[in-house]
Amino acid sequence: KNEVEQSPQNLTAQEGEFITINCSYSVGISALHWLQQHPGGGIVSLFMLSSGKKKHGRLIATINIQEKHSSLHITASHPRDSAVYICAVTETSGSRLTFGEGTQLTVNP
Amino acid sequence: EPEVTQTPSHQVTQMGQEVILRCVPISNHLYFYWYRQILGQKVEFLVSFYNNEISEKSEIFDDQFSVERPDGSNFTLKIRSTKLEDSAMYFCASTRQGGGTDTQYFGPGTRLTVL
Numbered sequence: 757k758n759e760v761e762q763s764p765q766n767l768t769a770q771e772g773e774f775i776t777i778n779c780s781y782s783v784g785i786s787a788l789h790w791l792q793q794h795p796g797g798g799i800v801s802l803f804m805l806s807s808g809k810k811k812h813g814r815l816i817a818t819i820n821i822q823e824k825h826s827s828l829h830i831t832a833s834h835p836r837d838s839a840v841y842i843c844a845v846t847e848t849s850g851s852r853l854t855f856g857e858g859t860q861l862t863v864n865p
Numbered sequence: 866e867p868e869v870t871q872t873p874s875h876q877v878t879q880m881g882q883e884v885i886l887r888c889v890p891i892s893n894h895l896y897f898y899w900y901r902q903i904l905g906q907k908v909e910f911l912v913s914f915y916n917n918e919i920s921e922k923s924e925i926f927d928d929q930f931s932v933e934r935p936d937g938s939n940f941t942l943k944i945r946s947t948k949l950e951d952s953a954m955y956f957c958a959s960t961r962q963g964g965g966t967d968t969q970y971f972g973p974g975t976r977l978t979v980l
Contacts, residue, residue: 786965797954799908799971806966842908846965850921851896853969855908
């Protein structure tokens, strides 16, 4: 059974700061997903990656398969980035997502 | 842009009652999922569904739960006799392909409150 650990649990930043959220997992995966959950509860997929690095606007996600570790970076953070960011993995067998606890990000103006 | 829809957005029920949560996945998607999130906790997998049968299910998905695709568009989760601990947000998701390397698209969720 995969354990997905995220850090930090809570993060408060000032607008414009560079933000990093970390995720580690315990067993082999076929893909790692970064998701965003807004206060209303809805979940949006940000990235799915199985190797290397992906970039979308101010968001960058990286993964190191050997170290079983991924990071989500937000450059030039903005108050609208305030949300819960969730790391989830799909194991090599099956397609179910196993979720981390999430990181609550608050960006102050 | 196509999206997953769920109804109702909020359901309040009495303990012991049956509830049916409804989802309309994206139209060309073939794999469907239910997840739940108890308030303050992480999201948990319940069940996946492909080709009109369950592909995987978790320990949570016991005999009180069932899923169905009654027609070409709807995907439902039924809880036969609700318990207080079933109170949670229930999310439906869908993917075009299976195998774990496809983006999962989530619906907005149904908040279930069991009194």
